[in-house]
Amino acid sequence: MRFVRYAGLFVVFAWFMLGGMGHFLNTEFFVQIMPPYIPYFLHKPLVFFSGVFEVLFAMGVLIPFFRKWVGYLLIALTVAVTPANVHMWLNAEIFSMDENALLLRLMFQVVLVAIIWWSTRMPSRDSQVPQPA
Numbered sequence: 005m006r007f008v009r010y011a012g013l014f015v016v017f018a019w020f021m022l023g024g025m026g027h028f029l030n031t032e033f034f035v036q037i038m039p040p041y042i043p044y045f046l047h048k049p050l051v052f053f054s055g056v057f058e059v060l061f062a063m064g065v066l067i068p069f070f071r072k073w074v075g076y077l078l079i080a081l082t083v084a085v086t087p088a089n090v091h092m093w094l095n096a097e098i099f100s101m102d103e104n105a106l107l108l109r110l111m112f113q114v115v116l117v118a119i120i121w122w123s124t125r126m127p128s129r130d131s132q133v134p135q136p137a
Contacts, residue, residue, distance in 0.1 A: 012123030013065055019116065020062035020078065027055025037099070039091040057081060065124060075124025079117050086113060 027034050034051040042050070061081065064074035089110050096103040 006126070009123050009126050012119045013071075013126075016078065016116075016120050016123055017062050017065050020058040020065075024055045024058030024060075024062060027051050027058065034088075037088045037092050039087050054081065054085060068126075071124045071126065075120050078120045078124075082113055082117055082120070086110075089113065 031048065031051055034055075035047045038047040038050065057077075058081065061074050061078050064070045065078070067074075089106070092099055092101070093103065093106040093110050096106050099106075
């Protein structure tokens with residue numbers, strides 16, 4: 005079971021590390037998906053801000069001492085970026101993307117939150133030692 009949790013951590017790490025790096029490598033894409041109700045002058049700073057935290061939190065899941073708290077922060081971050089993903093799904097034609105693919109991506113966020121929660125609450129080695137009766 006521990007191996008499966010580590011696999012979950014790898015998914016979380018890779019998703020946020022690659023996604024965070026994408027904020028800097030493909031900034032204009034992330035600026036473009038910002039919902040229009042957010043003032044335009046904030047789009048680029050928010051893209052960089054969220055990219056920095058995605059990278060930092062991805063690294064944080066690798067450190068057992070911080071893992072649980074970083075899990076909370078990654079869940080909050082995932083919820084915070086949901087409006088951009090909803091905006092993309094509702095306006096798929098603007099992004100020349102398949103509406104169903106964007107809906108699947110949005111639904112994957114629920115799965116991602118579950119993976120984050122489950123994999124960042126790994127039991128310590130001490131809790132696996134049988135206790136005397």
